[in-house]
Amino acid sequence: MDPRNWTLHLAPGTCAQAVHIALCEAGAPVRLARVDFASGQQRSPAYLALNPLGRVPALVTERGCLVETPALLAFVAQAFPEARLGPVDDAHAWARQQAFHSYLASTVHVAHAHKFRGARWSDDPASWEPMKAKVGSNMREAFELIGRDWWQGPWVFGEQYTVADPYLYTLGEWLEGDGVDTAAFPWLLEHRERMRARPAVQQARAQLKALVEAAA
Numbered sequence: 001m002d003p004r005n006w007t008l009h010l011a012p013g014t015c016a017q018a019v020h021i022a023l024c025e026a027g028a029p030v031r032l033a034r035v036d037f038a039s040g041q042q043r044s045p046a047y048l049a050l051n052p053l054g055r056v057p058a059l060v061t062e063r064g065c066l067v068e069t070p071a072l073l074a075f076v077a078q079a080f081p082e083a084r085l086g087p088v089d090d091a092h093a094w095a096r097q098q099a100f101h102s103y104l105a106s107t108v109h110v111a112h113a114h115k116f117r118g119a120r121w122s123d124d125p126a127s128w129e130p131m132k133a134k135v136g137s138n139m140r141e142a143f144e145l146i147g148r149d150w151w152q153g154p155w156v157f158g159e160q161y162t163v164a165d166p167y168l169y170t171l172g173e174w175l176e177g178d179g180v181d182t183a184a185f186p187w188l189l190e191h192r193e194r195m196r197a198r199p200a201v202q203q204a205r206a207q208l209k210a211l212v213e214a215a216a
């Protein structure tokens, strides 16, 4: 498989950033395709034919389309072992990393989604505001747990940077918008600065900016 033949479908401000950064860390020169949420492109027949979930990220490869952030991060770490983006040869450590990714995807991301996507869980618009009101406290509690039970520092799993780092960084960037006072998480703010200093993060941001500007 050759990453030059792959296309990552993404949108600004989404969890797809984690995969984009991971691919930049791996030095994988994939093509990028922006999905325009403003016009509902994620639900267009053409996009649904590609990814029936109607979400980003989606990575189209020669062997088909891969979806779901934890699976994509595992794929990048395993497809580019020389980049050392995860303990792919250590079954226990690898499972532990998958557990962290699963927690981010199934609990943290879902807690955040209650802010804009209440209609997924209830047809009663009156229930959307109470769901939204709970987002800040749920996100704060999730990051308290991460800081207590997962975080090792200076990276999520200690001295070795892994694909867990862009995932935590990406979801952590949502906190202020969710009404969480991040001053309570100095370890996270320091991690954010370390992430922003990485060439791969700067490369991913520059690529996305260019993509957005090209579409404007």
Ligand SMILES: N[C@@H](CCC(=O)N[C@@H](CS)C(=O)NCC(=O)O)C(=O)O
Residues within 6 Å of the ligand: 013, 014, 015, 016, 042, 054, 055, 056, 057, 067, 068, 069, 070, 105, 109, 117
């Ligand atoms: N479980 C999926 C969730 C993907 C997801 O919900 N992505 C959001 C952006 S962060 C999306 O595409 N939302 C579009 C929509 O809900 O219409 C994953 O972890 O990749």
